Amino acid sequence: MKSANVAPGREMAMQDNRAYAYYPGCSLHATAKEYDLSARAICAALGVELREVPGWNCCGASSAHGRDHLLSTTLAARNLALVEEMGLEEVAVPCAACFNRLAVAGHELREDASLAEEVRGVLERPLQGKAKARALLDVVARDVGTERIRDAVVRPLEGLKVACYYGCLLVRPPRALETDERVEDPQSLDELVRAMGGEPVEWPHKTECCGAGLSLTRTDVVRKLSADILKMARECGADCIVCACPLCMTNLDMRQGEALKAAGERFRIPVLYFTELMALAMGIPDAERWLKMHFVDASAVARRETAAANGMEAEQ
């Protein structure tokens, strides 16, 4: 199957490169465009092949399960069935909320035979239940691994203090997600930042909730929760926050101005997708252009301006 004009050494390298199905989810085609673009770019540069699931549908996110459990499981299951039809076993999912839905549904289908039977009946597609949802972060940090990432870095994040923000849905609930992250103190994003030469800060809000889907309806709740996270990141000395979820991004970036205003704060702190931070470190040319889609100016991160370098830190 491999093309004949690949040099022998190159072919070896290509054999470690696994192909994953890719489920962008609805936000990555709209509000989180820069997440999609940067995810595809860093994966291509790292030799990870992403094949978009043909004809994927919305996973139902945080709305379907409140209406009907069978509906929410079937919406997720259809995507997993499509992955199986692609002949692939794992689907890489950048959005934490979509990842959570697909992973929990996959877990329930494997654990609960009668639910699986019912879902098959609604779906009218063969579904073996083998396809596994993986967070893109996990694929990058664990499958590609920090060693290969270190090699790919051309502009290390020297001196950059990063608050790694995992949020809720990447890690909870650990039993159903089948991940090996430490649920109260996850590490993959921290490892990634370290591999790129940055410095993950110690902070207690790694997995605090930003208010997620209440953004449009109970904005007051979201403002409070987001302000708490932003203030803690700042207090712990972070130059920026990195996240892996479009909902977290909306609440921490787009709502940052109003959230901090309501909390009586005047500072601003850039928020980036981990894929964007990687693109900056890997010298991917479009990286700075994607940052322009953010509401809080993140160009200081691109310029590697850190609080320490600016002499803003009083200590020492």
Place this chain on the structure above:
Amino acid sequence: MGDAISAESATTSGEVRFGGKKTEPGFCREVERLSGQKLSACYQCGECTAGCPVAFAMDLMPNQVTRMALAGMADEVLQSRSIWLCVGCNTCVTRCPRLVDLPRVMDSLRQIATHRGVRCPEPAIRAFHDTFLHGVERGGRLHELALVAALKLKTGRLFQDVPAGVAMMAKGKLAILPETPEGKAEVRRIFEECKRRAGKGDGHAG
């Protein structure tokens, strides 16, 4: 806040009437069947409430919701804001020593409340979910701009978020035209089929 609880039950506030007139036999079983959770497993340690990020905005604390549902206090839990405010962050499930999946309980209470036509004390949240699902049912995928627009119309808060919306569009972040995936008809059929099965009493389609 007060309008979340009907006048009738408000007069009984402070006094928990287990087994009194206000409880509904069979309610606990209905919640357990829909949520797949055993409510009596909860031993009221309060861990869920302690870690819940939105407890500050709730009228009933998460541990009260489990216990009141167990006791059959249907009106109180079905009229509460809490069942709508739960964001499904899974903090409680992760920390519960009895492995009670509280967001599943909250989900099933939403379903019952909707099914019974109970007035929702958080109409915007309910409108959000309805609009979201309506969009997915029709288009197979969510069209974020249509969601924002439809939600504004529905809740009457037309101009609240206009600056953010305009800025998002300017940044090319809200697609103007919805996408039309191949699976559209199939997704619509899934919705239909789930509604049909729910109608037969296998659940509630809302």
